[in-house]
Amino acid sequence: MTLLSVENVGFSYRSGKPVLEDISFTVPRGANVGLVGESGSGKSTLLRLLLGLDSPQKGRILFDGAPLEARSSGYMRSYRKRVQAVFQDPYSSLDPSHRILRIITEPLRALKIPGDHRQMATKAITAVGLAPDSLERYPHQFSGGQRQRIAIARAIVARPDLVLADEAVSALDLSTRIRVVDLFEEISEAMTMVFVSHDMGVVAALCDQIVVLDKGRIVEAGLTNDILRAPKHPYTQSLLASIPRMPAGS
Amino acid sequence: MTQDLLSVQNLSLSTADKGLVKNLSFTIAPGERFGLIGESGSGKSLTSLAVSGLLPPSIKPSGRIILDGQEIVGAPGKQLDSLRGDAVATVFQEPLTALDPLMPLGKQIALPLRRRLRREGKPSGRAEVNRHMRDLIDQVRLPDPERLVRAYPHEVSGGQRQRVAIAMALACRPKLLIADEPTTALDVTTQDQIIKLLTSLVDELGIALMFISHDLAVVGQMVERVMVMRNGACVESGLAADVLTAPKDSYTQTLVDAAHRFDAALEGRS
Numbered sequence: 001m002t003l004l005s006v007e008n009v010g011f012s013y014r015s016g017k018p019v020l021e022d023i024s025f026t027v028p029r030g031a032n033v034g035l036v037g038e039s040g041s042g043k044s045t046l047l048r049l050l051l052g053l054d055s056p057q058k059g060r061i062l063f064d065g066a067p068l069e070a071r072s073s074g075y076m077r078s079y080r081k082r083v084q085a086v087f088q089d090p091y092s093s094l095d096p097s098h099r100i101l102r103i104i105t106e107p108l109r110a111l112k113i114p115g116d117h118r119q120m121a122t123k124a125i126t127a128v129g130l131a132p133d134s135l136e137r138y139p140h141q142f143s144g145g146q147r148q149r150i151a152i153a154r155a156i157v158a159r160p161d162l163v164l165a166d167e168a169v170s171a172l173d174l175s176t177r178i179r180v181v182d183l184f185e186e187i188s189e190a191m192t193m194v195f196v197s198h199d200m201g202v203v204a205a206l207c208d209q210i211v212v213l214d215k216g217r218i219v220e221a222g223l224t225n226d227i228l229r230a231p232k233h234p235y236t237q238s239l240l241a242s243i244p245r246m247p248a249g250s
Numbered sequence: 251m252t253q254d255l256l257s258v259q260n261l262s263l264s265t266a267d268k269g270l271v272k273n274l275s276f277t278i279a280p281g282e283r284f285g286l287i288g289e290s291g292s293g294k295s296l297t298s299l300a301v302s303g304l305l306p307p308s309i310k311p312s313g314r315i316i317l318d319g320q321e322i323v324g325a326p327g328k329q330l331d332s333l334r335g336d337a338v339a340t341v342f343q344e345p346l347t348a349l350d351p352l353m354p355l356g357k358q359i360a361l362p363l364r365r366r367l368r369r370e371g372k373p374s375g376r377a378e379v380n381r382h383m384r385d386l387i388d389q390v391r392l393p394d395p396e397r398l399v400r401a402y403p404h405e406v407s408g409g410q411r412q413r414v415a416i417a418m419a420l421a422c423r424p425k426l427l428i429a430d431e432p433t434t435a436l437d438v439t440t441q442d443q444i445i446k447l448l449t450s451l452v453d454e455l456g457i458a459l460m461f462i463s464h465d466l467a468v469v470g471q472m473v474e475r476v477m478v479m480r481n482g483a484c485v486e487s488g489l490a491a492d493v494l495t496a497p498k499d500s501y502t503q504t505l506v507d508a509a510h511r512f513d514a515a516l517e518g519r520s
Contacts, residue, residue: 038437039408144290173289174464175501178508198437201512225518242442243516244467246509247494 003029003064003162003192010058011045019045020216032193034203037213047166047196051085052076081111084155088167090147094139100150101135107158124153128183145176156187163193169202181205200243204228212236255280255425255458260313263296271296271482283459285473285490287466293482294462298428302338303330318425335362336369339424343431345411349403355414356399359383363421386417390447409440427452430462445471466509470494478502
């Protein structure tokens with residue numbers, strides 16, 4: 001069943017040429033879809049549309065069968081309950097003056113979700129591999145990788161239908177990145193996720209489907225394995241060929 | 251055996267209350283490509299700043315750094331000034347902040363170029379500088395030199411900016427080129443081009459390279475020998491081919507395993 005459907009979407013910022021043209025893809029419920037592109041590909045703009053921060057000028061986005069009405073505050077309130085995001089920089093996405101408990105329960109309060117918020121936060125923080133007493137501490141007491149875990153806990157605490165991850169592991173060191181990728185892999189089994197990233201390796205590790213963007217257009221889309229093994233578009237081919245690989249051995 | 255171009259002996263770097271780099275020793279031979287691998291906070295960038303004598307005053311070095319026969323630790327600023335450019339030049343991570351946003355690119359390339367021509371006692375008039383500049387722009391394979399020399403940094407792409415930064419470093423004809431994460435801010439397709447460009451240029455010109463990166467695969471493509479740093483200390487060093495395929499240290503092993511995981515993911519899932 002399709003959870004998210006992007007249909008012939010086009011977008012341009014004021015007075016500019018189109019940033020996105022004729023973008024169409026679907027995200028089945030339970031799937032992990034990667035949106036891959038380099039700078040200028042339009043992936044960040046596409047993410048803004050999916051977050052409801054802007055509306056497409058052409059085409060439409062359907063969420064769970066109904067159009068995403070970015071301009072309707074009533075619609076957006078319920079949309080935000082069902083769609084959460086994890087951003088790139090764990091240093092700027094957590095309020096430094098709040099305890100982790102307050103940070104993680106923020107979506108529960110904002111969305112007026114009933115229930116025992118502390119209990120829900122405890123469950124979320126445990127799910128991302130941190131101790132429950134982390135809830136009483138402040139962001140500066142955690143490393144970059146731990147902060148990203150906290151951001152993930154905040155994203156999953158309201159049990160969203162869809163998690164949008166924007167370069168969510170790109171700012172992390174390699175040894176940390178691999179552990180956060182493991183965490184995403186674990187939680188993604190029970191969730192639908194869209195990963196926006198320039199890093200093909202991370203997307204390949206996490207997503208069963210890939211959409212490759214270049215200069216505002218989809219150049220190739222399909223199953224991860226098919227694209228990795230036999231990329232059809234010259235851009236995808238050069239993208240894959242440019243990724244530095246480890247020397248062979250061991 | 252030829253004399254080392256750079257010899258770092260028991261280098262420690264510390265602020266008033268904190269040790270940042272502990273007891274580091276390594277050498278780079280003339281023309282050799284050497285890699286420094288480390289994650290954030292490993293001390294790799296501080297080490298490179300120490301080598302070029304650019305440490306902030308709050309960080310005190312001890313030990314020895316001998317570059318092209320001269321001691322860097324404790325050397326007066328004037329002596330370091332003449333070493334920089336002549337013996338060592340650096341390409342930094344973010345070309346947008348490394349370049350002057352208010353100066354046309356041609357003027358920026360001309361500055362180190364003119365300095366070097368004067369140092370070598372060669373004519374450094376406008377015609378000579380322009381001629382050398384064309385050669386340099388050609389060498390770093392920048393397109394449309396007419397337009398480029400008049401353009402400001404924000405008017406060209408990130409990859410082109412980094413090529414300009416490389417041209418400026420090469421304009422000095424240094425014996426050692428330090429490249430500190432020079433491709434981290436770039437797209438992978440651009441990174442691939444810059445890696446190939448850097449490798450062929452240092453080989454062609456016989457310049458030694460100190461390549462600093464957190465990306466094991468990139469380092470593996472660039473250098474002959476590597477040192478892996480963690481928390482300010484060396485955990486392992488040796489031939490890149492050995493360290494990256496059969497690491498002895500457990501931390502290096504963790505990094506190598508992680509890099510292989512992403513490589514394996516790119517081969518497709520079974």
